[in-house]
């Protein structure tokens with residue numbers, strides 16, 4: 001299938017926070033006046049935690065969000081790290097932590113339903129409260145790629161495999177080219193060239 005047409009879809013960038021877990025997503029969408037949906041990979045710890053606790057909050061990233069936030073929440077797992085420990089956090093009305101600095105808003109949600117899509121679960125959630133956190137410009141997915149030079153990890157629904165290059169096994173970053181320099185360091189997670197995998 002030619003997937004080129006899908007690249008023209010637009011998205012924002014968000015953190016989905018639940019109890020003891022949180023991850024970056026681009027798939028959060030408002031679908032009715034008080035409902036949102038989000039697609040979360042079943043291998044992400046946040047998926048299990050949402051299923052368990054039946055609630056989450058979402059924060060909307062701004063263009064000023066530190067890339068450290070995206071590295072932590074988009075490229076590591078809450079299963080073995082406390083992702084919140086190095087950031088200023090607040091707690092919402094449902095007892096869920098969130099990062100407040102350089103976020104545009106907070107959206108608190110309760111799970112109403114879910115749909116199984118093999119690799120991902122679509123959570124359908126009722127919005128129970130929202131709060132404005134700043135008036136900074138929101139970060140679009142396009143801005144994340146073009147201005148922040150961000151990459152998309154394998155578990156994101158929009159991930160696409162490159163044909164020629166080397167992939168970082170830690171964060172999924174792809175170096176495009178025939179030869180990977182020996183002293184190359186992954187620009188996202190700092191992994192050395194020696195562990196990059198050639199894309200066949």
Ligand SMILES: Cc1cc2nc3c(=O)[nH]c(=O)nc-3n(C[C@H](O)[C@H](O)[C@H](O)COP(=O)(O)O)c2cc1C
Nearest residue numbers: 023024025026027040041044045046074077078156
């Ligand atoms: C820009 C960007 C967009 C992403 N979008 C999604 C998404 O929509 N759904 C998803 O399941 N994972 C998405 N991810 C990947 C998760 O954030 C990532 O797998 C994370 O490490 C999961 O953490 P957890 O195991 O603590 O839940 C995205 C990552 C980035 C950087």
